[in-house]
Amino acid sequence: MELKKIGVVGCGLMGHGIVQIAAQAGFQVFAFEAKQEFLDKGLARIEKSLSKMAAKSVEKGKASAEDAEKGAAETRARITGTLDQKDLADCDLVIEAIIEDLDLKKQLYKELGAICKPETIFATNTSSFPVAEMGEASGRPERMVGLHFFNPVQLMRLVEVVRTEKTTDEVFATAKSFGEATRKVPVACKDTPGFVVNRLLVPYMVQSLLMLERGDATAADIDAAMQFGCGHPMGPITLTDYVGLDTTLSIVEGWVERYPNEPAFAIPEILRTKVKEGKLGRKTGEGFYKWDGDKKA
């Protein structure tokens, strides 16, 4: 199936990036938000990113100032912000990137299933919920996939393309082709908790917190061990501060509830305590470390 018109629901941290990469790949994009202020914020983020990218390509000698500005203007012209859900009705692919709340997502898919043309493919950017449940809510489970992008979307190369037991081959292939068109590296995965990356990464973060809780090593030493022993760009506890302690807790809580017999899914008490105290990581200035903006204090 050929894709021309793409709808993106939610223009937050992930959504604005998805809107931008889709427009940069030449698709016509409708960015749908719940409120004008959030839409404005998302579009402003895109504007900032486009200007930064244009300046960089001039700086690196890849384009003249005129060409760089022309490219940014062409991308901009392919994006339409909207508060009207009906603008998604004739999109070929609608990618949802609203907050991680399954009830809200299901409600949205019910509405989209009712207004979108029968051929529209639905894709969720969920990090932790079963894609199939959203497919059922939409009333067209065979046209539902996961397209799990990574933050920051403009820079991270991976997209996990998730197929449920009901996703058709054509829908899966089309979703994968969208990933390729946006210059990502698509990997296929079944509809399993955390797909590939988070299924490996989140239990690893959890283990590092359990280690800290037991007093096996300090946070700084656990992080240094993985950074200098394994060549990771940052250790697991710093990573947890980056991701957000509330986000990490909500993912593992959901998994523990859904898959109580999976030993890799556990909730460290130290994580619960920090979240209760409002220490959510870098974004609140303190998590397992103290932060001064983007840098450890």
Ligand SMILES: NC(=O)c1ccc[n+]([C@@H]2O[C@H](COP(=O)([O-])OP(=O)(O)OC[C@H]3O[C@@H](n4cnc5c(N)ncnc54)[C@H](O)[C@@H]3O)[C@@H](O)[C@H]2O)c1
């Ligand atoms: N943050 C990450 O690093 C990351 C990475 C991969 C996937 N995800 C997933 O992406 C999704 C979005 O996460 P985010 O970090 O961008 O969240 P966010 O809070 O930054 O953005 C969500 C946006 O959705 C909007 N929204 C909420 N309900 C809506 C509705 N019914 N209709 C239209 N807009 C609505 C909100 O106004 C907000 O702007 C989540 O499912 C999350 O799990 C996040």
